[in-house]
Amino acid sequence: MPRAEMVHWWFASGFLMLxxxxxxxxxxxxxxxxxxxxxxxxxxxLMFLMGxxxxxxxxxxxxxxxxMIAHGSWAQVLMLAGGAxxxxxxxxxxxxxxxxxxxxxxxxxxxxxxVHEQQHWLxxxxxxxxxxxxxxxxxxxxxxxxxxFRPRSRAAALGxxxxxxxxxxxxxxxxxxxxxFGHLSPYAGVPHR
Amino acid sequence: xxxxxAHARHERTIERxxxxxxxxxxxxxxxxxxxxxxxxxxxxxxxxxxxxxGFWWLVGGESPLYVVLAGLVFWRVVAIPLAEDMDAx
Numbered sequence: 119m120p121r122a123e124m125v126h127w128w129f130a131s132g133f134l135m136l137x138x139x140x141x142x143x144x145x146x147x148x149x150x151x152x153x154x155x156x157x158x159x160x161x162x163x164l165m166f167l168m169g170x171x172x173x174x175x176x177x178x179x180x181x182x183x184x185x186m187i188a189h190g191s192w193a194q195v196l197m198l199a200g201g202a203x204x205x206x207x208x209x210x211x212x213x214x215x216x217x218x219x220x221x222x223x224x225x226x227x228x229x230x231x232x233v234h235e236q237q238h239w240l241x242x243x244x245x246x247x248x249x250x251x252x253x254x255x256x257x258x259x260x261x262x263x264x265x266x267f268r269p270r271s272r273a274a275a276l277g278x279x280x281x282x283x284x285x286x287x288x289x290x291x292x293x294x295x296x297x298x299f300g301h302l303s304p305y306a307g308v309p310h311r
Numbered sequence: 312x313x314x315x316x317a318h319a320r321h322e323r324t325i326e327r328x329x330x331x332x333x334x335x336x337x338x339x340x341x342x343x344x345x346x347x348x349x350x351x352x353x354x355x356x357x358x359x360x361x362x363x364x365g366f367w368w369l370v371g372g373e374s375p376l377y378v379v380l381a382g383l384v385f386w387r388v389v390a391i392p393l394a395e396d397m398d399a400x
Contacts, residue, residue, distance in 0.1 A: 124371035131377040138337055138385045145330050146393055153396045160389065290374055 122179055123294045130289030132168045136161060137282035144275045158207040166200025169193050188234035192227050199223040214269050220262035224281075228255030242306035243298040247288050254284050331394040338386020345378030 139161045143151045152158055172193035180186040202219035205211030231252030237245040258281030264274035295307040302309065349356050357364050357372040364372075 120367040120371045124367060127374040127377060128371070130374070131381050134341070134378065134381045135385060138341065138381065139389065142334050142337060142385075142389055142393060145334050146397060150393065150396050150400065154392060157389070157392075290378070 119178065121294055123292050125175055125179060126289045126292040129168065129171075130286045130292075132164060133282050133286035133289060136164055136168075137279050137286060139164070140275065140279035140282055144272060144279060159204060162200050162203030162207055164200075166197055166204060169196030169198075169200055172196060184234045184236075188230040191230050195219075195223040195226045215266060217262060217266040217269070220278075221259045221266060224255045224259035224262060228252045228259065231255065237303070240298055240301035241303045242301075243291070243293055243296040245306075246298040247292050251285065251288050254281060254288065258284070327397050327400060331397040334390050334397075335386070335394050338382045338390050341382030341385065342379045343382075345375045345380075345382060348378060349375035 143161065170193070172189060176186055176189035176193055180189050199220045199222070202211065202216040206216055229252070231248050235245055235248035235252070239246050239249050258277070261274045261277035261281060264271055265278065268274060293309075295309045296302070297309065352375070353359055355372075355374050356376060357368045358376075361369055
């Protein structure tokens with residue numbers, strides 16, 4: 119089985135791609151973005167796919183109930199956000215309030231990160247990143263929330279893309295056992311390469 | 312075509328061109344980021360010292376290469392068609 123840190127890096131790549139797509143859409147505008155129908159489905163489709171792929175992560179990588187609930191809730195809300203955005207992209211959903219699903223996803227994910235991390239900030243790098251990811255998602259939820267009220271807000275779109283890049287960066291920085299700012303609890307295990 | 316209208320259209324074309332260039336630059340910039348990461352932390356690329364490494368470390372442990380790959384895929388699949396569409400407008 120691949121190590122947990124590798125799975126984090128794979129999802130980091132997914133978030134990096136989401137960030138690139140969000141920035142590109144912001145740069146060119148909705149009119150150009152929608153010129154090729156397949157392009158409308160790229161970002162929400164990738165979100166939905168990442169939600170689906172979180173289910174095997176939940177099945178094979180969780181070693182406690184709270185971990186399982188956290189990963190399961192991520193899978194569910196990411197699929198919900200991806201599904202809502204897919205519905206909006208296809209025109210089957212029309213209300214802008216469906217965009218609140220993305221804000222809900224970020225709030226649920228942020229809370230899950232903070233609740234399921236049982237260690238303090240400087241226990242190890244993974245613990246630190248869990249805390250930072252949780253707060254990044256919670257604070258970053260303001261951007262999709264703003265987009266639900268002001269769909270054309272460029273500042274909110276830029277903020278949302280920035281949050282995606284930040285999540286990618288944090289997930290790429292994850293290691294199973296590594297120090298953070300020179301701190302590593304003796305209970306965290308032996309660091310490797 | 313009046314001079315005023317032509318001027319406004321010319322400005323819109325320049326703005327579109329700048330945006331197209333910015334979109335086209337995103338992919339190479341991401342790839343460059345991955346390469347710089349590999350230079351700063353070469354131990355993150357297991358392929359550079361593959362002896363004694365298991366399958367998953369050789370396939371799944373190449374995080375800077377994932378950044379390069381994401382930039383490459385984005386550039387080829389998304390950015391180039393987007394720039395073409397902007398030029399076509």
